[in-house]
Amino acid sequence: MQLQFFVRSPTHQTLTVTLEPTQSLTLRHLKSSLLPNPRSVSSFYFSLNGKPLSDSTLLPNPQITQLSTLFLLPRICGGGGDGGATGAESRDCYLKMYADKKPDKIDPNEKRLGKWLNCALSYEPLREPCVIDKLGNIFNKESLVEALLGKKLPKEFRHIRGLKDMINIKLSMIPGKESEAADGATFQCPITGLEFNGKYKFFALRNCGHVFSAKALKEVKSSACLVCHKEFVESDKMVVNGSEEEVAALRERMEGEKVKAGKEKKKRGIDVVDGKDCGKLEGNEKLENGKKSSNGGVKKFRAMDVAPANATKEVYASIFTSSRKSDFKETYMCRSLPLGRN
Known part of the structure; x- marks a missing residue:
């Protein structure tokens, strides 16, 4: 059975090749018959389905089926197999390529x-x-x-x-x-x-x-x-x-003025916190977190302070529920009476 396949030339022309069953040849011989200049045979190669074929491949071949298409492509001469480098570039080119870019200088x-x-x-x-x-x-x-x-x-x-x-x-x-x-x-x-x-x-x-x-x-x-x-x-x-030195001197003078002003206000009975004037404290007023607070001059009642002369203060204070309220816990059954008294 004859083997018929197509060859796509570099000039985009499609040629039909027919081989008799008794005929046998290599791809190199096929290139020689298709190219006008025999010297350029090594400058071209055959490709099938995107894969290059060796010049020593025999025809017929199981890879080349009936009515398949071979592409005759020129070989591209490069400077090596490392991505196109020819060795002519200097080392300085690579240093500039991979050097970290410095931020633009401010005028x-x-x-x-x-x-x-x-x-x-x-x-x-x-x-x-x-x-x-x-x-x-x-x-x-x-x-x-x-x-x-x-x-x-x-x-x-x-x-x-x-x-x-x-x-x-x-x-x-x-x-x-x-x-x-x-x-x-x-x-x-x-x-x-x-x-x-x-x-x-x-x-x-x-x-x-x-x-x-x-x-x-x-x-x-x-x-x-x-x-x-x-x-x-x-x-x-x-x-x-x-300049930095002049600003440092101004800052030192500013801090000194704050300390001096604070001392003068304290002499006049005015409290100062972080440079803030808190005013003059009077009566039972206290200074808490830079703010004045007062307890109003009212002292909290304590039973122990009014116990009779011959009574034990702890026993007398136990009569009042407020004296030992923190020692007892309420229960869900009887919340009105503390534990130990029900």
Whole structure:
């Protein structure tokens, strides 16, 4: 019986091959008869059902059934069997490929401007009225009041308990920068004209709230404010957005002021808990968890305290059910009488 099958060439042409029962040949001979250039025989191979066939396969073959289709495909020359690497790549290529990507570095200028031009709490652009805490952080007063009312202050600002801990400051607006949409610094030193952008050191005066550059206070030596002429001392100068060392010094001074204020209030008979004024204690009042409590001056009745002169206090007290009530337990049968008396 003749064996008839089809061959699909690389040019997508379908050829019909018929073999006589007495005829026998290999796939290599079949390729030679189909390809015009005998030298290119090794560049092609036969495939059946997606599986490559060896060139030494004899025809007829049990794998090749009647009317089956063989595909004549070109061999793809690669650089090796490891996924396409040719060895031409340098080691540096692989190091870059598998290296952990580092997070993008924050521009120090952007970080500085964000700290000096925006509120330390809401990160919105600074706008009057503004306040400053005792560590040199500047806030929009409106944002701070909302956070205090909603009790949403972050942990880094836990030293702020109310507006009493803040100082109202007066910033000098740069002419022409009244709009909130203006780019860059909005405020400046009223004396030197240096912009309030973090490039220069600024101080706030605690007694009046005016803000000046360090250059202005250094060049104009005066013990009075350069704007309102209110007298101030060296301790009234507070650095704005200071360095870590300057903030640590301000924190130490703030803690010292709290301790000093607490001692003064105690001298006046006012108790202080965690820096809070609890008021003056009077009469039978006690301080519990920072709150005043009073027992009203009424002493609880005890039978043992009013026992007759010749009576044993314990025996006399046993007459009253309230004296030993905790020693007995009620039962479901008789709840009115304690155990041992029914």
